Amino acid sequence: MDDSPDRIGPDMSPKPTFSDKSRGMVRALTTKEGLIGDYDYAFLFKPNLPFMKKTKRAAPFFGLNDPMPVFLALLLGFQHALSMLAGIITPPIIIAGQGGASLGSSDTQYLVSTALIVGGILSSIQITRFHIYKSPYYIGTGLISVVGTSFSIIPVTTGAFAQMYSTGFCPTGADGTKLPCPQGYGALIGTACLCSLLEIGLSFTKPSVLKRVFPPLVTGPTVMLIGIALIQSGFQGWAGGSGTPGCITRPTSGPYTVCPQVGAPHALPWGSAEYIGLGFSVFVTIVLCERFGSPIMKSCAVVVGLLVGCIIAGATGYFSPSGINAAPAISFIWVKTFPLSIYAPIILPLMAVYIVLMMEAIGDISATCDVSRLEVEGKLFDSRIQGGVLADGFNGLIAGLCTITPMSTFAQNNGVIALTRCANRKAGYGACFFLFIMGVFSKFAAALVAIPNPVLGGLTTFLFSSVAVSGVRIISTVPFTRRNRFILTASLSLGFGAILVPNWFSFVFTYKGNNQAKQGFFNAIVLVLETGFALTGFLSIFLNLVLAEEIEDEAASITANEVDAADDAQEWRQIEHRKGKGLGDDEESGEKGYGGRDTATKT
Numbered sequence: 001m002d003d004s005p006d007r008i009g010p011d012m013s014p015k016p017t018f019s020d021k022s023r024g025m026v027r028a029l030t031t032k033e034g035l036i037g038d039y040d041y042a043f044l045f046k047p048n049l050p051f052m053k054k055t056k057r058a059a060p061f062f063g064l065n066d067p068m069p070v071f072l073a074l075l076l077g078f079q080h081a082l083s084m085l086a087g088i089i090t091p092p093i094i095i096a097g098q099g100g101a102s103l104g105s106s107d108t109q110y111l112v113s114t115a116l117i118v119g120g121i122l123s124s125i126q127i128t129r130f131h132i133y134k135s136p137y138y139i140g141t142g143l144i145s146v147v148g149t150s151f152s153i154i155p156v157t158t159g160a161f162a163q164m165y166s167t168g169f170c171p172t173g174a175d176g177t178k179l180p181c182p183q184g185y186g187a188l189i190g191t192a193c194l195c196s197l198l199e200i201g202l203s204f205t206k207p208s209v210l211k212r213v214f215p216p217l218v219t220g221p222t223v224m225l226i227g228i229a230l231i232q233s234g235f236q237g238w239a240g241g242s243g244t245p246g247c248i249t250r251p252t253s254g255p256y257t258v259c260p261q262v263g264a265p266h267a268l269p270w271g272s273a274e275y276i277g278l279g280f281s282v283f284v285t286i287v288l289c290e291r292f293g294s295p296i297m298k299s300c301a302v303v304v305g306l307l308v309g310c311i312i313a314g315a316t317g318y319f320s321p322s323g324i325n326a327a328p329a330i331s332f333i334w335v336k337t338f339p340l341s342i343y344a345p346i347i348l349p350l351m352a353v354y355i356v357l358m359m360e361a362i363g364d365i366s367a368t369c370d371v372s373r374l375e376v377e378g379k380l381f382d383s384r385i386q387g388g389v390l391a392d393g394f395n396g397l398i399a400g401l402c403t404i405t406p407m408s409t410f411a412q413n414n415g416v417i418a419l420t421r422c423a424n425r426k427a428g429y430g431a432c433f434f435l436f437i438m439g440v441f442s443k444f445a446a447a448l449v450a451i452p453n454p455v456l457g458g459l460t461t462f463l464f465s466s467v468a469v470s471g472v473r474i475i476s477t478v479p480f481t482r483r484n485r486f487i488l489t490a491s492l493s494l495g496f497g498a499i500l501v502p503n504w505f506s507f508v509f510t511y512k513g514n515n516q517a518k519q520g521f522f523n524a525i526v527l528v529l530e531t532g533f534a535l536t537g538f539l540s541i542f543l544n545l546v547l548a549e550e551i552e553d554e555a556a557s558i559t560a561n562e563v564d565a566a567d568d569a570q571e572w573r574q575i576e577h578r579k580g581k582g583l584g585d586d587e588e589s590g591e592k593g594y595g596g597r598d599t600a601t602k603t
Contacts, residue, residue, distance in 0.1 A: 012495055013349045029070065033069070034070060035070050035071055036071050036072075037068075037069030037071075037072060039060070039069060039072050041548060043295065044079075044296040044420065045294045045296060046293050047293060047297070048291070048292050048294065048405070051099030060421065061291075061421040061422070061423040062421065062423065062424040063372070063373065063423060063424065064142070064163050064372060064374065064423055064424065064425060065424075065425070068422075068424045068426050068427070070087065070426075072422075072428035073424065073429075073430050074433075075430075076416075076422050076430065076432065077426075077427045077428065077429065077431040077432075078222060078430065078431070078434050079299055079416055079420065080144070080413055080427060080428065080430070081430075081435050081438070082300040082303045082414065083300055083302075083303070083364070083413060083415075083416050084148050084410055085121065085303055085438070086459055087118055087148050087149070087151070087463060088115050088119050088148040088149050088304060088435070089115065089448050090113050090149075090151070090456070090459075090463060091113075091149040091150065091151060091153065091154055091405060092108065092111035092112050092114075092149060092404070093108060093111075093449065093456065094154055094233060094460075095153075095157050095185070095405060096108040096111055096185075097242070098239075098241070098242065098246050099158050099161070099233060099242050100158065100161050100185075101170070101180065101182070101184050101185040101188075102161075102170075102178040102179065102181060103180050103181075103182065103185065104180055105449060106326070106327070106336075107180070107336060108142070108449050109327050109331075109442060109445050109446045109449050110331060110335055110336045110442075110445075111403070111404065112439075112445040112448055112449055113331040113332075113439045113440070113442045113444075113445040114331070114332075114333055114404055115148070115149050115404050115439070115485055116436070116438045116445070117331075117332065117333060117435070117436055117439035117440060118333065118402045118439075119146075119147060119149070119325065119407065119435050119439075120431075120432040120433070120439065121432070122147050122395040122399065122407055123145075123146040123147050123148075123428065123431065123432045123435070124428075124432045125139065125140050125304050125391055125394070126140045126141055126143075126145040126146065126388065126391050126392075127140065127141075127143070127145065127146070127429060128140055129141060129142030129387055136266060136383075136387060138383060138387030139387055139390050139391045140387050140391045141365055141368070141384045141387055141391070142384065143365070143369065143372055143384070143423070143428075144368065144372070144413060144417060144424075144425065144427060144431075145364065145365060145368055145388055145391075145409050145413075146413050146428065146431055146432075147392070147395055147407040147408060147409055148407060148408070148410050149405055149406075149408075150357060150405065150407060150408035151226065151227075151230060151352070151408075151410065151463070152226050152353045152357060152360075152533075153405050153406055154230055154233070155230065155531055155532070155533060156189060156346060156349045156350060156353060156527075156531060156534070157405070158233070159349075159527055159531050160343065160345070160346045160349075160527065161181065162189065163244055163345065163523055163526070163527060164181065164184045164343070165178055165181070167523070169183075169184060169187075170184045170504075171341075175254070177255075182339070183336050183338070184343075185338050186338035186340050186341055187340075187341045187342065187343035188337065188409070189399075189400040189404070190340035190341050190343075190400065191341075191344075191346050191347060191350055191398050192350055192399075192400045192405060193396075193400035193401060195227075195347060195350040195353070195396075196354060196393050196396035196400065197397070198354050198393070199349055199354040199357060199358050199389065199393030200393035200397070201393075202355075202357075202358055202393075203386055203389040203390035203392075203393055204386070204390070206382070207382050207386065210359075210362065210389075211257065211362070213541070213545070214355060214358070214359050214446050214541070215333060215478075215544065216474045216477050216478050217475075217478050217544055218359075218537065218540045218541050218544055219363075219471075220471050220472070220473075220475035220478065221471065221488060221495065221536050221540060222356050222471070223356060223360065223467065223470055223474060223533075224470075224471025224472055224474075224475065225471070225492075225499065225532045226356070226467055226468075226471070226497045227465060227466070227468025227469070227470070228468050228531045229462075229499050229532055229533060230265040230464035230467065230500060231461060231468065232499075233460070234457050234461035234462075234463070234464045235457065235461055236248055237279075237453045237456055237457030237460060238275070238276070238279035238454055238456070238458050239271045239272075239275055239276060239279075239454070239457070240259030240260070240268065240269070240270040240272065240453055241259040241260050242453075246259075247259035247260065247261070247269070247270045249270075250270050250271075257269070258270075259393070259453065260453060264320065265317055265318060265319065265320045266318045274316075275453075275454040276454070278313060278452065278454040278455055279309070279455065279458030281308060281312050282305040282306060282308065282309035282455055282458030282459050282462075283458045283459070283461070283462060285301075285304060285308040285309070285463055286302055286305040286459075289301035289305065295419045296419075296420075296473055299419050302459055302462060303465065305462075306451070306456075306459050309451075309454075309455035309459070310455060311525075313451070313452050313454075313455050318455075320450060320453070323446050323449060323450050324443060324450055326446075327442050327445070328442050329441070329442065329443060330441065330442060331439070331440065331441075331442035331445065333402045333403070334402070336403070337403060338403055338457065340400075341556050344521075344523075345523040345524035345526075346524075346527060347524065347526050348527075348534070349527055349528055349531050352528075352531075352534040352537045352538065353534075354393065354406070355537065356537065357392060357396070357408045357409075358389050358393070360408055360409065360411070361388050361389050362385055362389065362412070363411075363474070364409045364411045364414065365372070365384055365385055365388040365409065366385075367411065368413075368417070369381060369384065371414050371423065372417060372423035381512060388409065390400070392407070392408065395407040396480060398549055423545060428430070475488070481550075482550065483547055483550055485545060486543075486547070486590075487543045487547065488540075490539065490543060491535075491536045491537075491540035491543065492536060493538040494532075494535050494536065495532040495535050495536030495539075496532065498529065498530055498532040498535050499532040499550060502530055503530065504524050504529075504530065505529040505530050506523075506526060506530070508526070509522040509525070509526065524602055562575060
């Protein structure tokens with residue numbers, strides 16, 4: 001496992017000079033071996049069809065620092081970028097939509113472009129791994145640890161903006177229509193910048209301490225409830241649109257009698273069969289790619305599904321070219337800005353978000369080390385965890401200053417590494433390059449924003465379900481002792497309840513005075529108690545710390561079946577032995593008593 005650039009001890013090997021690096025770069029760009037190499041490119045594109053012969057030869061594995069052809073690095077980098085694309089663009093589209101800040105199409109296009117640009121830049125920080133001067137700490141993992149906009153903040157933003165509109169922080173029309181709220185979005189990213197300091201501070205704690213305070217018993221149910229809460233918006237979009245007021249209520253008059261609104265191309269009432277079928281085309285394509293697709297298609301299945309859905313939508317008249325035509329050719333960070341401020345009621349929920357992001361980063365970095373064939377324990381591994389968590393919090397701060405919601409380390413790229421057998425940093429830098437290019441050319445972002453809600457809903461339903469499944473996988477690593485079952489039951493009962501009845505705590509506080517601090521404090525309590533994953537996270541942390549391990553929990557639980565396992569195994573061996581000699585059931589039963597124990601005297 002060659003990991004020499006990031007060794008913890010002193011590096012006594014001679015460092016390559018500038019001329020050595022220059023010669024290596026020239027060789028890579030001017031020779032066939034450096035440009036293309038002898039890689040079997042057909043391996044990436046060969047589909048898994050029933051009538052095709054399966055290849056038994058595995059592709060070569062490219063380690064972290066192995067020499068790699070330039071074209072292959074760009075190709076696999078493009079594959080990584082495609083696997084990230086849907087996850088990066090979904091949060092800004094949802095947060096800027098009717099369920100969030102209700103921003104216009106131009107603002108949404110800017111946020112999508114900026115999310116791609118910032119994702120490319122901040123991913124390079126994780127991949128490069130910088131050493132903090134005169135300290136044992138690092139920023140970044142030095143692996144293909146790519147980052148993108150986090151799904152975890154979406155439940156917080158939907159609840160926060162609903163509260164902002166109800167309290168008058170965000171404007172509404174005379175008919176109750178939500179008007180664009182850039183100041184609300186600025187308050188969101190400003191508060192996110194403040195809360196990112198929590199993750200930055202926790203990154204200097206030993207990983208063993210973090211895992212003890214935030215074990216899978218805490219993070220598993222929290223991540224699962226994030227996915228469950230998000231599935232609702234995905235399913236609503238699949239049927240035509242989400243957010244209220246809007247077409248989801250199927251009004252008989254006004255601009256939302258059809259989805260997305262009156263005057264939109266091929267507008268239909270919410271829940272129409274055409275919308276359901278359009279979203280289903282995306283979902284089925286994802287399943288077919290997983291069954292029959294080549295390695296590169298499997299890792300990009302969600303993008304292929306999105307492409308198929310867009311082709312069908314374009315052919316049947318669901319696309320409007322006006323937004324694409326009006327979009328500028330080039331975009332960049334800070335083309336549009338939002339007034340930064342602090343919205344106190346979302347501080348606690350966002351702190352819960354950053355705790356979740358930290359534990360997700362620890363799990364994803366561990367998985368990346370595993371699929372990259374690197375150590376998953378020891379000083380170097382702990383250093384990668386520390387650098388990755390610090391970079392994750394730092395990226396959240398930088399993302400907010402770049403007008404984007406918090407970033408998180410993506411897990412789906414571990415699947416790309418496993419499929420393509422490439423853990424080389426060059427592929428990661430290729431992904432950063434393509435994300436940056438996609439974001440700079442804003443016509444591309446405008447086309448993504450113009451995607452009809454049913455197509456995006458079919459995609460996001462799958463993505464959000466994968467978030468919930470990730471939480472289930474984390475929970476599966478927890479031993480189901482009596483204590484752990486109690487903590488899961490207690491924390492999930494309130495979390496599920498808050499998701500199913502989101503306004504259950506809205507009418508507890510009846511204060512109507514002019515004390516803004518007091519009102520903000522009450523709003524913060526309501527928002528936490530109505531955000532299912534935050535409620536579950538805080539309660540599970542508390543119970544995990546106050547409930548001591550019981551003696552019977554720490555001992556191995558032995559069931560009746562396990563006690564009889566040795567006797568049962570001996571009985572089966574005797575049965576097989578007698579069957580081999582041709583003895584019948586009657587002869588066998590004559591030598592056995594009830595329960596399979598030997599009762600006959602053997603001679």
